Each structure stands twice: as C-alpha cells, then as structure tokens.
Amino acid sequence: MQELNFLVMKMIYESFGIEKLYGSFVEETSSIFRIMKYRAPPGATESSIGLVAHTDKNAITILCQNEVQGLEIQTKNGDWAQAIVPENAFTAVVGDALKAWSNGRLHAARHRVVISGENDRYSCGLFSMPKEEAVVEVPDELVDKEHPLQYRPFNYSDYISYFVSKLSDDALEIYAGI
Numbered sequence: 001m002q003e004l005n006f007l008v009m010k011m012i013y014e015s016f017g018i019e020k021l022y023g024s025f026v027e028e029t030s031s032i033f034r035i036m037k038y039r040a041p042p043g044a045t046e047s048s049i050g051l052v053a054h055t056d057k058n059a060i061t062i063l064c065q066n067e068v069q070g071l072e073i074q075t076k077n078g079d080w081a082q083a084i085v086p087e088n089a090f091t092a093v094v095g096d097a098l099k100a101w102s103n104g105r106l107h108a109a110r111h112r113v114v115i116s117g118e119n120d121r122y123s124c125g126l127f128s129m130p131k132e133e134a135v136v137e138v139p140d141e142l143v144d145k146e147h148p149l150q151y152r153p154f155n156y157s158d159y160i161s162y163f164v165s166k167l168s169d170d171a172l173e174i175y176a177g178i
C-alpha cells in the first residue's frame with residue numbers, strides 16, 4: 001500500500017509538471033496504517049452510520065475493504081453517492097493537506113461510512129501525512145494569474161491541533177485559507 005501511495009503521489013506530481021519536487025514529498029511524509037471494523041446494524045433492514053461525514057486531514061489515504069460496501073462520497077452539490085469499490089481494488093482519498101499543497105486543484109471530498117446488511121465491514125487504510133515538523137506550502141509552480149495563492153504555509157501538526165480544538169467542517173479554510 002505504501003508503494004501504491006507513492007505511485008499515486010508521483011502521478012500527481014507528474015500531472016502538475018513538478019516531478020523534480022517529488023523527492024521532497026517522500027522525505028517529508030510519514031504514514032499510519034489502520035484497520036477498521038464496522039459492525040453490521042442490529043436489524044437487517046436498518047442502516048447505520050459507521051463513520052460520520054468528514055474530510056481526511058492528512059495528505060492522502062489509500063483504502064481497501066472487504067466485500068461489504070458502505071463508503072459514500074459527497075458530491076459538490078451536497079448529495080451522497082455510494083462508492084462501489086470492486087473486489088481487490090484500492091481507493092485513494094485526497095485530504096486537507098494535499099488540497100492545500102495543490103493550491104485547491106485537488107478536492108478533499110467529504111465522505112462517510114454507512115453500514116447495512118448482515119455482515120460486518122472491514123477496511124484498512126494507509127494514511128500518509130506531512131512529518132511533524134514539515135510545513136505544508138504551495139509550490140511556486142502551482143501559483144499563477146489563473147490560480148492565485150489560496151493557502152498560506154502552515155505546520156501540519158499545528159493544523160491538527162487547531163482542528164481538534166474546533167472540530168469545524170471548514171477548518172482548513174479558516175486556518176490557512178487566504
């Protein structure tokens with residue numbers, strides 16, 4: 001999963017024409033691997049919220065899951081769309097740190113987990129994030145007349161502390177938005 005994470009990030013750097021900066025991403029990134037269990041709701045006809053709506057705060061998350069679906073993505077007009085993840089597939093989710101670094105070019109979609117049916121859902125995620133001392137800063141190459149700077153440079157750990165103290169949906173915009 002770490003390899004996939006780095007591959008996806010390399011593709012992102014290449015798509016922005018800044019592959020020469022990719023090495024610094026690898027140096028300044030750390031990752032956490034987590035396994036999650038969502039219990040099936042008690043009544044077979046019910047559905048329940050397994051994980052409340054949120055954006056990931058880290059840079060990028062690579063997810064995999066068992067056959068029980070449940071991941072939902074909020075579209076830009078506010079509707080919830082089920083993400084049907086095929087067997088053996090991985091899902092990459094852009095988080096706030098990557099949205100800020102990309103100067104808003106990449107969208108950190110809100111998502112949640114809704115559980116229904118009789119079987120428990122298992123998923124695992126590799127959450128990669130800037131190292132504690134790293135500063136999230138938009139590269140000069142991603143700022144121009146059509147894309148004015150949207151986020152000031154910020155320390156990732158400070159942003160997390162801010163988020164934990166406010167728990168606001170708009171934390172990134174309030175904390176680092178210009």
Ligand SMILES: O=C(O)CCC(=O)C(=O)O
Nearest residue numbers: 036056063071113123125
């Ligand atoms: O379990 C999933 O598929 C999603 C988990 C998730 O969004 C998270 O842990 O941030």
Ligand SMILES: [Fe+2]
Nearest residue numbers: 054055056111
């Ligand atoms: Fe998430």
